[in-house]
Structures are given as C-alpha cells and as structure tokens.
Amino acid sequence: MQIILATSNKGKVKEIRSLFEEDEVIPFSEILGPMEIEENGSTFAENALIKARTIFGKLGRDDVIVISDDSGITVPALNGEPGIYSARYAGKGATDRDNLNRLVEELRKKGLKEAPAFYTAAIAIVAPGAEYVVHGWMYGRVIDTPRGEGGFGYDPMFIPEGFDQTLGELDPAVKKELSHRSKALALAKPIIEMLKARSVR
Numbered sequence: 458m459q460i461i462l463a464t465s466n467k468g469k470v471k472e473i474r475s476l477f478e479e480d481e482v483i484p485f486s487e488i489l490g491p492m493e494i495e496e497n498g499s500t501f502a503e504n505a506l507i508k509a510r511t512i513f514g515k516l517g518r519d520d521v522i523v524i525s526d527d528s529g530i531t532v533p534a535l536n537g538e539p540g541i542y543s544a545r546y547a548g549k550g551a552t553d554r555d556n557l558n559r560l561v562e563e564l565r566k567k568g569l570k571e572a573p574a575f576y577t578a579a580i581a582i583v584a585p586g587a588e589y590v591v592h593g594w595m596y597g598r599v600i601d602t603p604r605g606e607g608g609f610g611y612d613p614m615f616i617p618e619g620f621d622q623t624l625g626e627l628d629p630a631v632k633k634e635l636s637h638r639s640k641a642l643a644l645a646k647p648i649i650e651m652l653k654a655r656s657v658r
C-alpha cells in the first residue's frame with residue numbers, strides 16, 4: 458500500500474517520512490507532476506480535505522492512502538493572522554522568507570517585540586470509502602528578531618513554550634517531539650494502520 462502525500466513542501470515531506478519509515482511515502486508530484494490545487498476552504502481542516510480529495514480523485518486508484526497536511530501559524534494579537542494564509546502571507550508565490558519577513562513587519566508595526574502564537578496542523582486522510590481529519594497544535598511565542606537556520610517557514614521566529622531558543626536554533630529532535638504536525642500524525646498513524654490492514658483482506 459502506497460501512502461501518497463498531497464504536498465510537495467520538502468520540509469513537510471521530510472517530517473512525514475520520518476514518522477512512517479516502514480512505508481513507501483511518495484509526494485503526489487512524483488506521480489502526477491506539478492499541480493496547483495486551489496485551497497479555498499475557510500479552515501485548516503477544509504483545506505486539508507480539499508487537497509487530499511483532489512489528489513485521491515486524480516489518482517483514481519483504490520490501492521492508495523492519500524495524506525495531506527494544511528498548516529500554519531496563528532498570532533492572536535494580529536487578529537489571528539496569518540492563520541490559513543500562512544503560505545501566502547506576503548502574496549501569491551511568496552517564499553518562506555518573504556512570509557516570515559511580513560510577520561516580523563506586522564509585529565513591529567504594532568510595537569510588539571514578541572507575542573503568543575501557535576502552529577496548527579490539520580491532517581486529512583482519504584482512502585476508498587473513508588475520510589478523516591485530525592489536528593495537532595504547538596503553542597509558544599513569536600519574536601520580531603528571527604534566529605537560527607533550522608526548520609523551515611516561520612521556525613526562526615517561533616519559540617515553543619518552555620524554551621528560550623527558536624525552532625531555527627533548537628535541535629530538530631525537539632521539534633519532532635513537540636510539533637503540531639507530529640501530534641496530528643500521531644493521531645493519523647492508527648487510522649492509517651487500520652486502513653492498511655483493511656486493504657489486505
């Protein structure tokens with residue numbers, strides 16, 4: 458049974474692969490080529506489902522499990538921004554650095570050196586006759602002076618609760634332990650195992 462990821466984001470692919478080491482985990486683009494999927498939902502869960510359903514439909518196979526992740530960072534002091542717009546906060550086609558710079562700018566505009574923030578990950582799982590969405594969250598704060606080169610996206614400006622260093626500075630093992638995606642994937646794992654067992658009957 459192949460697990461197809463409805464994402465091409467290298468950071469996410471790496472994190473998801475490391476949690477499903479015994480499975481064949483393939484980004485959809487390796488099978489279908491590059492494809493734009495319009496994420497027009499109003500929640501992380503809706504967008505995750507849109508992505509997984511679209512890829513499942515395009516594959517047209519009943520021997521695969523499709524997993525998608527829709528994630529982002531929310532800053533309550535900025536009215537919940539960037540939230541579901543995290544990937545396009547600095548505009549369509551923005552890089553991770555552009556988006557991080559925009560968030561730094563928005564904090565500074567409000568005179569905030571730091572602010573409470575949290576990451577959300579919604580993982581959708583779509584297989585023949587079955588659809589699931591699970592969530593995970595990681596709480597902490599964002600700072601207006603990014604530090605470190607580790608992780609991806611907003612990690613250099615995010616300090617998890619209970620730490621003084623950013624995710625850009627901390628050992629990747631710390632993020633693997635704490636992350637929103639790890640927590641959601643821990644919930645997704647038994648669902649995927651169940652779907653795999655069903656497929657061999």
Ligand code: IMP
Nearest residue numbers: 526527528529530543544609610611612
């Ligand atoms: P998506 O690919 O549409 O789900 O967009 C996710 C956005 O949230 C991207 O801009 C990522 O950089 C950001 N993001 C999600 N998870 C993380 C994370 O673990 N670290 C840093 N940024 C993240």
